[in-house]
Amino acid sequence: MREQEALWIEKARTGDDHAFGCLVDAYQRPVFSLCYRMLENSHDAEDAAQESFLRAYQNLKKYDPDRSYATWLLSIASHYCIDRIRKKRLPLVYTDALPPEIVPDRHAPEPEKEIRKSEQEALIQSILSELKPTDRAAIVLQYWHDYSEVEIAEALGLTVSAVKSRLYRSRQALAKAWIKADNSSVTKERRQHESPAF
Amino acid sequence: MSHQPFESWIFSQDPLEIEQKNTLQAHLESCQSCSQLSGALMEMEKVFNDSPAISPAPGFTQRWQTRLELARQQRQQKRMWLLTLGLFGGATLTLVALFLLNQPQINLAYHFSQCVVTIARLTSFLNQLWPTFQSLVTNLPILIPIMVIFGTGSLIAVIVLIIAWFSSILKLYQPVQEGVNTR
Incomplete structure (x- = not known):
């Protein structure tokens, strides 16, 4: 895979669009997934992922082959998403708030499982949205891309100690948000099962 | 009750010494707050780890190629x-x-000299006006009541704010133009 990837990069650098298309094909999932976790909806995630690949294509000559291509690409996507969150002044609501892959299918063999999965996704996105953009990127890279602190530092252009402190602060904030979300869901459930007051 | 250093140990990802682990375990058994935080963190991490990477809708590469062509x-x-x-x-x-x-x-030299003369005349005219302007500024607070100045100032400020508000609304509805950034 590494050799194949190096070959595609080399060919893409000489202007071979098909070779870069192969790189897009190979990395569309991690890039889209990162953008989705960062931006909370599939519409923005699609746009950000496309833009990230476009920027990677336009700057391929600056890529250092000694570095990991995946880290370089995810670094572009992370920075783009961070900038986009900072520039976004008003939250926009899209009708496709969830990607088609995680919309609960009521005709599926296990609809309850599907619904639970969808609720869990909504919960993840809601607690992630409480974090600052750079902290969110660090958490997403750690949990969904299995990046080490050193790799996160490289991708986000931070020092390792800054990444450590951001991860610490984020994990603390997320745990507190988790407790809060858990309490509110328990209250909601109780209200649903309460008997009428009369 | 102090929850330090236990809270730090819960959220830090640096490996703990065996003694620290035992102390933390003993604290978690007696402290409900830390135990709740630790439990929430573990539960959250499990959900994060079980949650899969999300794929884009089919045809992503084709859509990207169209975008590249457009760019x-x-x-x-x-x-x-x-x-x-x-x-x-x-x-x-x-x-x-x-x-x-x-x-x-x-005659280019003649036109150039004419320009210089005009600029010099304009400067001398402004110099003549300067004492009048200075005396106006000095005497204005005496001639016009302070409330009129304050009222006019407020009115101008309100107009500026309204213009700023309208321009920000207009700017908000314009598509954002992003530059290339490959930090």
Whole structure:
């Protein structure tokens, strides 16, 4: 895979669009997934992922082959998403708030499982949205891309100690948000099962 | 009750010493707050780890290729515009230069000296006006009541704020133009 990837990069650098298309094909999932976790909806995630690949294509000559291509690409996507969150002044609501892959299918063999999965996704996105953009990127890279602190530092252009402190602060904030979300869901459930007051 | 260093140990990802682990375990058994935090963190991490990577809708690469083509066309268009503008500007300058050089009756030195004279006259006129302006500024607070100045100032501030508000609304509804950033 590494050799194949190096070959595609080399060919893409000489202007071979098909070779870069192969790189897009190979990395569309991690890039889209990162953008989705960062931006909370599939519409923005699609746009950000496309833009990230476009920027990677336009700057391929600056890529250092000694570095990991995946880290370089995810670094572009992370920075783009961070900038986009900072520039976004008003939250926009899209009708496709969830990607088609995680919309609960009521005709599926296990609809309850599907619904639970969808609720869990909504919960993840809601607690992630409480974090600052750079902290969110660090958490997403750690949990969904299995990046080490050193790799996160490289991708986000931070020092390792800054990444450590951001991860610490984020994990603390997320745990507190988790407790809060858990309490509110328990209250909601109780209200649903309460008997009428009369 | 102090929850330090236990809270740090819960959220830090640095490995703990065996003694620290035992102390933390003993604290978690007696402290409900830390135990709740630790439990929430573990539960959250499990959900994060179980949650899969999300794929885009099928046809992502084709959509990207279309976008690349569009970006190329836009770039080409921009280049054409710049080239046209450059050529037009260059041609205009050349024509003006040729026109001036072919007009023996136009004395460039004379016109230049006229410009200098006009600027000098304008400066001396402004210099004459300066004492009048200074006396106006000094005497204005006496001539006009302070409330009128305050009221006019407030009115101007309100107008500026309304203009700023309208322009921010207009700006908000315009598409954001992003530059290339590959930090």
